[in-house]
Amino acid sequence: MNDLGAARDILETLIGFDTTSRNSNLALIEWVEAYLDSHGVAHRRVPNADGRKSNLLATIGPDIEGGAVLSGHTDVVPVDGQPWSSDPFKVIERDGRLYGRGTCDMKGFLALALAAVPDIAAARPRRPVHLAFSYDEEIGCLGAPALIEVIRRELPKPAFVVVGEPTDMVAVNGHKGIANFEVTVTGREAHSSQTQQGVSAIMEAVGLMASLKDLAARLEREADPASPFTPKGATLTIGIVHGGTAGNILARECRFMFDLRAPPPLDAQQLLAGFFTEAKALDAALKARAPEAGVTVEMLSNVPGFAPEPDGAAEAFARRLAGDNGPPRAVSFATEAGQFQRAGLSTILCGPGSIAQAHQPDEFVEISQMERGVAFMRRLTEWAASAG
Numbered sequence: 512m513n514d515l516g517a518a519r520d521i522l523e524t525l526i527g528f529d530t531t532s533r534n535s536n537l538a539l540i541e542w543v544e545a546y547l548d549s550h551g552v553a554h555r556r557v558p559n560a561d562g563r564k565s566n567l568l569a570t571i572g573p574d575i576e577g578g579a580v581l582s583g584h585t586d587v588v589p590v591d592g593q594p595w596s597s598d599p600f601k602v603i604e605r606d607g608r609l610y611g612r613g614t615c616d617m618k619g620f621l622a623l624a625l626a627a628v629p630d631i632a633a634a635r636p637r638r639p640v641h642l643a644f645s646y647d648e649e650i651g652c653l654g655a656p657a658l659i660e661v662i663r664r665e666l667p668k669p670a671f672v673v674v675g676e677p678t679d680m681v682a683v684n685g686h687k688g689i690a691n692f693e694v695t696v697t698g699r700e701a702h703s704s705q706t707q708q709g710v711s712a713i714m715e716a717v718g719l720m721a722s723l724k725d726l727a728a729r730l731e732r733e734a735d736p737a738s739p740f741t742p743k744g745a746t747l748t749i750g751i752v753h754g755g756t757a758g759n760i761l762a763r764e765c766r767f768m769f770d771l772r773a774p775p776p777l778d779a780q781q782l783l784a785g786f787f788t789e790a791k792a793l794d795a796a797l798k799a800r801a802p803e804a805g806v807t808v809e810m811l812s813n814v815p816g817f818a819p820e821p822d823g824a825a826e827a828f829a830r831r832l833a834g835d836n837g838p839p840r841a842v843s844f845a846t847e848a849g850q851f852q853r854a855g856l857s858t859i860l861c862g863p864g865s866i867a868q869a870h871q872p873d874e875f876v877e878i879s880q881m882e883r884g885v886a887f888m889r890r891l892t893e894w895a896a897s898a899g
Contacts, residue, residue, distance in 0.1 A: 514626075515878070515885050519609070521546075522622035522881075523602045526611040532586040532650045535563045539585055543567060543625065543644065550628050554642075557658045564646040566658040571631045571640045572895060576667040578639035579828070579891065580856070581624040582674045582847060584648030584655075587613040593872035608875040615864030619876045620675025620884065623863065627888035636895035641669060648847055651691060651812025655847040659854045668856075671825040674848045675862030677869055677876075678840075680883040682829045683860035685841035687740060687772045688816035688849060690779035693809045694719060694790065696754075699801040700763045709761040710797055710804050713754045716765035719806070720749055722789055723769055730782070738774055739841040745773040745782060746843075768811075772843065775816030815849035817858065825859040832890040833861055833883070842866065861887075 528539040540556065547554045547569050554569035567585075572578065590599045590612055597603045599612040609619075624642055631640050643662065646654035662669070676683075696716040701709025727747040734744025747769060754765030771779045790806045797804035819839060820826065830836070844866055851858040863880035 515882055518622045518626035518881055518885060519602070521625050522609065522614065522618060525618040525622055526602050526613055527600055529600055530586050530613070531589050532647055533589070536585045536646050537563070537565060540565050540567050540644075546625060547628065550632050552628060552632065557661050559646065559654065559657075564654065566646060566654050567642070567644040568658060568661060569642040570666070571628060571642075572636035573639055574667060575639060576670070578641055578667070578669045579895070580641045580643050580662065580669045580672040580851075581620075582643040582645070582672055582851065583617050583621045583624065583862070584645045584847065585618075585621070586646055586649050587616065587618070588649050588870050590872070595872050597873070599874075604878075607878050609878060609881070610873055610875045612874055614876040615677045615874050616866075616869035617676055617862060617864075619677075619864055619881060620862040623881065623884040623888050624675070626885070627892060630889070630892045631895055634892050634896035637898055638895050639667075639669075640891065640895050641666065645847060652814045652845070652847050652850060653812065655850050659850055662856075663854050670857065671828045672848075672851045672856045672858040673825065673829055674846055674851065674858060674860050676846045676848075676860050677862055677864035677866050678842070678860050679865055680833055680861065680863050680880055680887065681835045681837055681840065682826050682833065683840045683842050684817075684819040684823060684826050685739060685775070686817045686845055686848060686860070687745075687774050687843050688779065688814050689770055689772045689845040690813040691768065691770045691811040693766060693768045693811055695807045695809075696765045696797075697804050697806075698761060698763055698765075698797070699804055701761045703759040703761055706761065710801050711761040712765040712804075713762040715793060715797060715806075716754065716767060719786070719790060719793065720752075720767060722786055723747055723749060726782070726786065739839065740774050740843050742843065745771060745777055747771045772845065773816060775818040775849070777816070779813060814845045814847075815853055817846065817849040817852055817860070820852075820857060823857055823859065825857040829859040829861040832887045832894070834886075835861075
């Protein structure tokens with residue numbers, strides 16, 4: 512019987528695996544595989560290029576169209592430097608909350624889905640439930656595309672995808688996309704009194720960063736007042752800057768990273784077209800002064816936005832299972848939902864916990880949220896067993 516106790520036991524096991532994105536997730540995947548084997552559930556891996564990480568895809572029920580996908584990522588963000596009051600990789604209960612890294616984002620949902628497996632299997636489902644667990648979501652949704660391609664190519668088409676990111680167990684039908692970039696400006700070192708002999712990478716990078724700052728201000732001014740997002744428009748921030756070796760040396764290199772979060776249907780590449788042109792022109796100008804100098808712009812990730820679907824089948828499905836009759840909702844953080852949607856699958860966000868607790872020290876999920884998740888999975892089991 513799927514109950515909170517079963518989900519909590521599984522959550523404690525999942526939290527015990529340190530699946531920070533810089534680490535392998537294979538130990539967790541192996542545990543999930545053994546658990547699925549114990550319930551006679553077929554599964555397969557979709558590994559990354561070097562085999563150190565893997566997605567996992569499993570199906571409970573018949574091999575037919577019209578199933579539901581429960582999607583979640585297995586990786587978590589680092590705890591480095593955060594003032595945790597307890598072991599982040601051990602579940603601690605205090606004041607109606609379960610603390611631990613990933614309890615909210617998003618192993619709580621994975622635990623709920625796995626706890627439901629025995630009941631779904633025992634119900635002799637007439638419609639399939641698919642589990643789609645990914646890697647490296649936290650560093651740019653890098654694992655999901657290969658997993659989604661396998662779903663698209665090899666599975667009978669599912670009717671719904673529920674991405675269980677923390678939404679307080681209500682339906683969220685839209686989010687912004689995110690694109691991450693690293694810019695490297697290379698100059699030529701020289702004594703700072705002899706500027707004619709060198710090229711300061713920092714001084715040149717400042718101009719590019721100023722252009723991005725101007726673009727950020729323009730995007731804020733041009734935001735659609737009717738946008739459901741907060742902030743309403745696209746946002747651009749520079750998050751990391753590295754450069755220089757001493758105050759009296761013209762810097763040989765300056766690197767900075769920025770991200771652009773754009774509401775659909777805005778496209779990051781189009782919004783940054785002017786910046787790319789400026790960077791290319793600066794690259795040519797610097798090479799004319801020093802052949803080894805120049806500018807490179809590398810796109811690290813580009814996660815599409817997630818747009819509300821007219822008469823969205825997945826939204827209606829999740830609202831019915833969650834008992835959610837509230838207004839339409841959108842969020843500013845990015846998820847894998849846009850990737851599923853681009854593959855032609857009706858998709859919705861709905862999972863336990865609040866994004867306000869994600870990535871924080873002493874991350875937690877409310878026990879009441881997990882209880883609502885258990886009820887969601889019970890209704891999912893009833894749906895899978897029904898014919899209508």
